[in-house]
Amino acid sequence: MTYSEEDYIKAIYHLSKDLKSFASTSDIAAQLDTKASSVTDMIQKLSDKKVVHYKKYQGVRLTEKGEIYAASIVRKHRLWEYFLVEKLNFSWDEVHDVAEELEHIKSEKLIERLDVFLGFPKMDPHGDPIPDQHGQIPDIKKILLSAMKDEQRGIVIGVKDSSSKFLRYLDKLNIALGTEIKVLEKEAFDNSMAIVIDHKTVHISAITAANIYIKT
Amino acid sequence: MTYSEEDYIKAIYHLSKDLKSFASTSDIAAQLDTKASSVTDMIQKLSDKKVVHYKKYQGVRLTEKGEIYAASIVRKHRLWEYFLVEKLNFSWDEVHDVAEELEHIKSEKLIERLDVFLGFPKMDPHGDPIPDQHGQIPDIKKILLSAMKDEQRGIVIGVKDSSSKFLRYLDKLNIALGTEIKVLEKEAFDNSMAIVIDHKTVHISAITAANIYIKT
DNA sequence: ATAATTTTTTAGACATGGCTAAATTAATAA
DNA sequence: TTATTAATTTAGCCATGTCTAAAAAATTAT
Ligand SMILES: [Mn+2]
Ligand SMILES: [Mn+2]
Ligand SMILES: [Mn+2]
Ligand SMILES: [Mn+2]
Numbered sequence: 001m002t003y004s005e006e007d008y009i010k011a012i013y014h015l016s017k018d019l020k021s022f023a024s025t026s027d028i029a030a031q032l033d034t035k036a037s038s039v040t041d042m043i044q045k046l047s048d049k050k051v052v053h054y055k056k057y058q059g060v061r062l063t064e065k066g067e068i069y070a071a072s073i074v075r076k077h078r079l080w081e082y083f084l085v086e087k088l089n090f091s092w093d094e095v096h097d098v099a100e101e102l103e104h105i106k107s108e109k110l111i112e113r114l115d116v117f118l119g120f121p122k123m124d125p126h127g128d129p130i131p132d133q134h135g136q137i138p139d140i141k142k143i144l145l146s147a148m149k150d151e152q153r154g155i156v157i158g159v160k161d162s163s164s165k166f167l168r169y170l171d172k173l174n175i176a177l178g179t180e181i182k183v184l185e186k187e188a189f190d191n192s193m194a195i196v197i198d199h200k201t202v203h204i205s206a207i208t209a210a211n212i213y214i215k216t
Numbered sequence: 217m218t219y220s221e222e223d224y225i226k227a228i229y230h231l232s233k234d235l236k237s238f239a240s241t242s243d244i245a246a247q248l249d250t251k252a253s254s255v256t257d258m259i260q261k262l263s264d265k266k267v268v269h270y271k272k273y274q275g276v277r278l279t280e281k282g283e284i285y286a287a288s289i290v291r292k293h294r295l296w297e298y299f300l301v302e303k304l305n306f307s308w309d310e311v312h313d314v315a316e317e318l319e320h321i322k323s324e325k326l327i328e329r330l331d332v333f334l335g336f337p338k339m340d341p342h343g344d345p346i347p348d349q350h351g352q353i354p355d356i357k358k359i360l361l362s363a364m365k366d367e368q369r370g371i372v373i374g375v376k377d378s379s380s381k382f383l384r385y386l387d388k389l390n391i392a393l394g395t396e397i398k399v400l401e402k403e404a405f406d407n408s409m410a411i412v413i414d415h416k417t418v419h420i421s422a423i424t425a426a427n428i429y430i431k432t
Numbered sequence: 433a434t435a436a437t438t439t440t441t442t443a444g445a446c447a448t449g450g451c452t453a454a455a456t457t458a459a460t461a462a
Numbered sequence: 463t464t465a466t467t468a469a470t471t472t473a474g475c476c477a478t479g480t481c482t483a484a485a486a487a488a489t490t491a492t
Pocket of ligand 1: 007099100101103104
């Protein structure tokens with residue numbers, strides 16, 4: 001597979017994970033910042049290679065083979081992100097683009113040795129699970145901060161949006177993975193929230209709250 | 217620069233380092249296992265980009281800009297090789313192909329952080345010098361084992377041929393970087409040598425001796 | 433049910449990097 | 463010095479992955 005094909009496979013994987021079904025041409029185009037026509041071309045190629053199921057105008061879904069391939073790319077991406085943060089002292093908002101390149105390096109041995117070297121991490125720096133060699137993902141129970149009720153406590157274990165912008169905003173709020181929080185009050189008017197972090201009260205918007213995962 | 221352009225730049229760098237002048241089209245083709253016509257095409261592109269000096273039928277030489285670029289690729293290649301051996305427990309004959317890919321990852325920060333993490337190594341696993349951020353290479357005095365005289369002692373500090381085949385042969389002979397050796401006798405007939413490694417006598421061919429660097 | 437709109441596909445083009453075969457230039461031998 | 467051989471370049475082709483514009487299909491609104 002080329003780098004480009006791998007990026008498409010990963011995009012389809014993420015889209016059909018979220019939407020739990022078929023990924024549309026335009027969704028894939030949006031995800032990869034490309035044109036729908038380019039997506040159609042590539043989809044047809046991936047269909048020939050039996051990594052996706054495709055019927056014209058029906059969108060696309062990964063085959064068994066495609067799922068396994070996708071999981072291996074995600075595994076590499078997240079292991080490299082972990083490496084960059086834990087070993088090279090990158091911050092969590094700097095790792096994505098580099099991992100986007102590193103995930104395509106073709107060597108089974110490399111990734112398995114990296115896994116050993118890192119101590120078999122289960123989560124990447126954004127709290128996303130790292131698939132194992134067989135593509136299995138441990139699914140951790142988590143809820144969105146926006147779904148929490150007044151007085152409820154929990155620990156931040158992940159983010160839904162892992163853009164640099166959002167992550168740097170969380171840094172400013174002193175919210176990191178592992179941070180303990182308590183909901184003081186959810187405002188009925190706009191769903192904004194007052195929460196307590198390290199004994200200080202912080203106000204966050206509904207959008208922010210809907211992008212933070214919590215373990216209760 | 218594309219991966220392909222970078223591989224050409226690196227090939228020209230190595231060739232004109234050795235030959236100390238212009239690299240010919242056919243030498244480059246041989247180095248990169250491609251066709252002369254493809255090389256001519258690429259050379260013309262690199263010339264447009266001002267990374268090489270090129271006059272038809274005269275061969276090619278790196279410009280100042282090209283030299284700096286080449287050194288940065290070699291730096292990345294060798295730092296990654298060091299990482300693979302020292303941190304991921306690869307052996308010295310397994311690292312080249314993976315480094316051939318890793319050298320193209322585009323992130324200044326990545327490579328500088330890697331350098332820090334590795335403790336600023338000066339040599340790669342084959343004894344080749346790692347250029348610094350400015351492309352400077354520390355030149356270490358070394359001679360070929362084939363140039364040594366009877367009874368002379370020295371330490372193995374590098375290899376000229378770093379193919380897997382040769383490296384695995386050295387493993388079999390118990391020759392590694394840092395190994396102390398003593399020349400017992402150089403045979404005038406075929407230039408083969410009897411040498412002492414760890415109190416044992418070993419016989420090597422002239423070809424083998426001409427691919428091992430020694431510090432005396 | 434038909435019309436308007438959106439989505440998707442197709443057609444045709446371009447850039448990159450590769451190839452083979454033919455033409456050209458340089459190097460070597462007679 | 464001329465002929466032969468070797469090296470290099472050019473011409474023309476192919477595959478990949480991208481794009482725009484046009485056509486076709488599906489969806490939504492009237
Ligand atoms: Mn990628
Ligand atoms: Mn991540
Ligand atoms: Mn390379
Ligand atoms: Mn090396």
